[in-house]
Amino acid sequence: MPVKRAEKTPMPVRDPEVRAHDFKEVNDGYTIFHAAFEAERCLRCQDPVCVEGCPVGIPIPDFIHAVAIGDMAGAARILRGANPLPAICGRVCPQETQCEERCSLGTRLVPVAIGHLERFVADWERTQAPAAPLRPTRPKKIAVIGSGPSGLVCAGELARLGYPVTVYEALHAPGGVLRYGIPEFRLPKAILDWEIGVLKGLGVEIVCNVVIGKTLPLDDLFSRLGYTVVFVGTGAGLPQFLGISGEDLNGVMSANEFLTRVNLMRAYDFPETDTPVNVGKRVAVIGAGNTAMDAARTALRMGAEEAMIVYRRSEKEMSARVEEYGHAIEEGVRFHWLTSPLEVVGSADGWVTGLRCQKMQLGEPDRSGRARPVPIPGEEVTIPLDNVVLAIGTTPNPLLTRTTSGLLTTKEGCLVADEETGRTPKPLVFAGGDAVTGAATVILAAGAGKRAAHAIDEALAARG
Amino acid sequence: MARIVEARRLTPVTKLFRLDAPLIAAAAKAGQFVMLRVREGGERIPLTIADYDRAAGTLTIVVQEVGATTKRVCALEAGDEILDVVGPLGTPVDIAPGGHACAVGGGFGSAALLCLMKELRARGDTTTAIVGARNKDLLILTDELRAICTSVEICTDDGSAGFKGFVTQRLAQLIAGEGPGRPDTVVAIGPMVMLRAIAETTREAKVKTLVSLDPLMVDGTGMCGGCRVIVGGQTLFACVDGPIFDAHEVDFAVGMRRSKQYVRQEKEAVERLACAATPALVEAR
Numbered sequence: 128m129p130v131k132r133a134e135k136t137p138m139p140v141r142d143p144e145v146r147a148h149d150f151k152e153v154n155d156g157y158t159i160f161h162a163a164f165e166a167e168r169c170l171r172c173q174d175p176v177c178v179e180g181c182p183v184g185i186p187i188p189d190f191i192h193a194v195a196i197g198d199m200a201g202a203a204r205i206l207r208g209a210n211p212l213p214a215i216c217g218r219v220c221p222q223e224t225q226c227e228e229r230c231s232l233g234t235r236l237v238p239v240a241i242g243h244l245e246r247f248v249a250d251w252e253r254t255q256a257p258a259a260p261l262r263p264t265r266p267k268k269i270a271v272i273g274s275g276p277s278g279l280v281c282a283g284e285l286a287r288l289g290y291p292v293t294v295y296e297a298l299h300a301p302g303g304v305l306r307y308g309i310p311e312f313r314l315p316k317a318i319l320d321w322e323i324g325v326l327k328g329l330g331v332e333i334v335c336n337v338v339i340g341k342t343l344p345l346d347d348l349f350s351r352l353g354y355t356v357v358f359v360g361t362g363a364g365l366p367q368f369l370g371i372s373g374e375d376l377n378g379v380m381s382a383n384e385f386l387t388r389v390n391l392m393r394a395y396d397f398p399e400t401d402t403p404v405n406v407g408k409r410v411a412v413i414g415a416g417n418t419a420m421d422a423a424r425t426a427l428r429m430g431a432e433e434a435m436i437v438y439r440r441s442e443k444e445m446s447a448r449v450e451e452y453g454h455a456i457e458e459g460v461r462f463h464w465l466t467s468p469l470e471v472v473g474s475a476d477g478w479v480t481g482l483r484c485q486k487m488q489l490g491e492p493d494r495s496g497r498a499r500p501v502p503i504p505g506e507e508v509t510i511p512l513d514n515v516v517l518a519i520g521t522t523p524n525p526l527l528t529r530t531t532s533g534l535l536t537t538k539e540g541c542l543v544a545d546e547e548t549g550r551t552p553k554p555l556v557f558a559g560g561d562a563v564t565g566a567a568t569v570i571l572a573a574g575a576g577k578r579a580a581h582a583i584d585e586a587l588a589a590r591g
Numbered sequence: 592m593a594r595i596v597e598a599r600r601l602t603p604v605t606k607l608f609r610l611d612a613p614l615i616a617a618a619a620k621a622g623q624f625v626m627l628r629v630r631e632g633g634e635r636i637p638l639t640i641a642d643y644d645r646a647a648g649t650l651t652i653v654v655q656e657v658g659a660t661t662k663r664v665c666a667l668e669a670g671d672e673i674l675d676v677v678g679p680l681g682t683p684v685d686i687a688p689g690g691h692a693c694a695v696g697g698g699f700g701s702a703a704l705l706c707l708m709k710e711l712r713a714r715g716d717t718t719t720a721i722v723g724a725r726n727k728d729l730l731i732l733t734d735e736l737r738a739i740c741t742s743v744e745i746c747t748d749d750g751s752a753g754f755k756g757f758v759t760q761r762l763a764q765l766i767a768g769e770g771p772g773r774p775d776t777v778v779a780i781g782p783m784v785m786l787r788a789i790a791e792t793t794r795e796a797k798v799k800t801l802v803s804l805d806p807l808m809v810d811g812t813g814m815c816g817g818c819r820v821i822v823g824g825q826t827l828f829a830c831v832d833g834p835i836f837d838a839h840e841v842d843f844a845v846g847m848r849r850s851k852q853y854v855r856q857e858k859e860a861v862e863r864l865a866c867a868a869t870p871a872l873v874e875a876r
């Protein structure tokens with residue numbers, strides 16, 4: 128094995144003291160020198176195990192080699208062939224549990240920065256002239272419900288295959304969680320808009336302000352509007368609450384509400400924009416996933432003096448991306464591990480004043496193998512607060528399934544669909560993404576959208 | 592985008608709009624609402640579907656000016672476009688057929704009763720509308736209601752038209768057997784204080800009472816939980832489980848408190864709009 132530098136080429140980042148007060152992107156991105164330097168570290172393994180860790184099977188060594196020899200156009204072509212949202216996944220994929228976890232360099236040294244390189248190539252691609260628009264060549268129309276990553280990718284693949292595709296979105300702007308959930312400082316909206324522009328160039332039509340199941344029944348897409356196939360990518364947008372006392376107090380919000388007010392409705396620009404958001408001096412976010420980190424870091428940017436994470440398990444069980452956790456620490460987010468909320472306490476006029484919590488310790492492993500948190504008898508704390516944001520998970524929104532016959536759901540509310548093809552029990556209805564898996568990741572949703580597109584193509588070819 | 596085909600001032604603070612929105616008009620049912628946005632960066636606000644015309648593909652809403660966004664909407668005229676309109680959202684009202692339904696409206700609420708009264712009348716129910724205002728100049732759409740209801744009861748605080756007193760007092764009289772008589776179901780739309788008063792009026796007499804709640808909303812599709820209300824001790828999302836709930840189960844105290852979460856910012860927005868009155872209104876068009 129040739130000798131390789133041990134460390135990843137660091138991602139240039141903005142000063143935490145500055146960036147914690149604005150919404151500009153945290154990571155500056157590699158320059159061409161960083162990229163070439165990092166690409167050199169890849170061993171171009173005979174048996175590239177990294178690829179097995181990528182849900183969409185990007186030919187990782189090939190695109191990295193193209194970067195190493197300065198063939199950016201080639202690298203971009205390879206990437207886009209496998210992953211239709213490279214600029215987004217390069218930023219938000221939990222690489223450390225996917226491609227980079229498998230990387231063979233990682234056994235002795237630090238894995239290749241596959242995500243950073245992916246982002247670099249995709250950003251380079253955005254500086255190039257857009258591809259010429261495509262015209263649909265096939266007669267069968269396809270409707271996609273939901274414009275999150277699963278829907279966008281499914282639509283894009285189908286358009287590339289020549290189908291006329293319409294995406295129906297309930298909100299006034301497309302993108303799903305990429306628009307209303309993941310903040311600007313991690314995923315600039317300009318990138319999402321560019322990707323949506325690419326899809327439009329492929330001929331995809333996006334219709335916002337249509338809630339399938341309310342504005343139009345799903346079956347009308349077939350019977351009245353003449354679509355042959357429907358893909359459901361409606362996500363897992365229904366926020367969970369803890370059911371503890373005080374959750375109805377003024378100043379308690381779901382992370383979805385908090386982030387939607389700030390991201391989709393641009394509350395950071397209030398009163399230039401019209402939607403406000405309440406952020407007091409001390410904000411606690413309950414949970415420790417990506418959503419929780421985003422909410423805590425957003426609270427800082429909205430002027431909170433202190434933002435903290437309250438989590439009933441320990442740091443080890445946290446599900447946030449490592450990079451986000453690191454950035455949150457740098458920006459001054461505080462962490463209360465092994466702290467389980469018992470009650471939101473409030474003032475006489477109904478505003479949050481604190482969170483009463485039970486201190487926990489790690490006990491025997493539970494069925495999932497994670498150490499189960501158990502209460503330490505008699506150890507309670509009350510954290511003084513102005514806001515509580517709940518980021519304890521989401522489940523699929525039942526709106527569509529309640530109003531559509533023939534679709535099945537699991538007891539968790541997830542749509543029943545074949546994992547490989549996205550086929551549901553309802554004829555010619557396919558599904559993928561968080562609506563099927565429950566809250567997961569962008570790349571899993573994108574992968575499901577892509578596989579479904581090809582399964583749809585096959586199904587239509589078979590029908591002739 | 593939805594084009595305004597008709598805009599008509601009803602009172603100094605309320606305005607009726609008919610919108611060209613064929614998809615929504617085709618699916619709308621009484622009790623549902625739409626969310627609209629009038630400018631880039633604008634708020635999404637919920638408005639009850641007052642009426643719909645499936646043949647013409649139009650939707651009627653009545654907007655009462657209370658803050659910045661409703662003022663912006665009310666500055667629009669026929670021919671203008673509304674940036675975003677989405678709906679119909681929420682669950683339609685569900686009333687057992689064949690009885691006497693009495694609808695009570697306050698403020699924009701009297702208008703929001705139109706399609707409900709039409710739907711109930713069309714299937715043969717007996718319908719009474721009780722509408723109230725401070726004085727007769729503030730009453731809205733009474734002729735339209737007369738045309739579609741079995742009877743219309745008018746109440747004014749000063750007695751300048753109809754019954755002198757509050758809608759709740761007239762409702763109590765009906766429950767006692769006066770006028771069109773005791774209703775089997777009461778449906779009320781209007782400000783939460785009025786809804787609570789109605790719930791109290793009908794509680795003892797055990798008249799089934801439905802109220803359309805108007806909590807703060809963001810998306811209107813069940814995604815944010817900002818609209819949560821407590822009904823029968825359970826937390827429900829008004830935008831999908833409602834907005835219509837059993838009045839005797841609603842926790843109005845929590846509902847009213849939660850509605851006030853943004854009073855400070857709302858005031859700021861209105862003051863700002865007033866300062867910038869002309870340009871902002873021009874921009875809204």
Ligand SMILES: Cc1cc2nc3c(=O)[nH]c(=O)nc-3n(C[C@H](O)[C@H](O)[C@H](O)COP(=O)(O)OP(=O)(O)OC[C@H]3O[C@@H](n4cnc5c(N)ncnc54)[C@H](O)[C@@H]3O)c2cc1C
Nearest residue numbers: 273275276277297303304308339362560561567568569572
């Ligand atoms: C705050 C936050 C941070 C995250 N961070 C990361 C991260 O760093 N990395 C990562 O990989 N993943 C992250 N995730 C998870 C990731 O965003 C999701 O797994 C992914 O977006 C799911 O994609 P989807 O296409 O299934 O659905 P969504 O993105 O949820 O999109 C669904 C869309 O469908 C629309 N819709 C729903 N019902 C209807 C209907 N009836 N009619 C019309 N439209 C409808 C919705 O409005 C929405 O726009 C994060 C999630 C959140 C909330």
Ligand SMILES: Cc1cc2nc3c(=O)[nH]c(=O)nc-3n(C[C@H](O)[C@H](O)[C@H](O)COP(=O)(O)OP(=O)(O)OC[C@H]3O[C@@H](n4cnc5c(N)ncnc54)[C@H](O)[C@@H]3O)c2cc1C
Nearest residue numbers: 636637638639654655657658659660661699805806834857
């Ligand atoms: C399901 C539903 C249906 C509705 N239907 C209609 C309708 O048909 N016509 C109509 O005019 N309005 C209706 N509303 C109320 C309307 O949505 C609000 O008036 C509007 O959002 C206010 O926006 P704004 O920016 O103009 O005022 P804001 O600046 O948001 O508020 C200004 C003032 O009004 C108060 N206020 C705000 N929202 C409410 C509310 N929901 N209830 C009581 N007081 C409030 C505030 O506390 C503040 O003092 C409905 C609300 C809901 C939830």
Ligand code: SF4
Nearest residue numbers: 181216220225226242
């Ligand atoms: S898409 Fe995600 S998992 Fe696949 S190579 Fe890129 S960063 Fe890794």
Ligand code: SF4
Nearest residue numbers: 169170172177230231
């Ligand atoms: S496993 Fe690591 S070193 Fe090997 S090809 Fe993949 S990225 Fe390169």
Ligand code: FES
Nearest residue numbers: 811813815816830
């Ligand atoms: S308004 Fe967001 S869930 Fe009801």
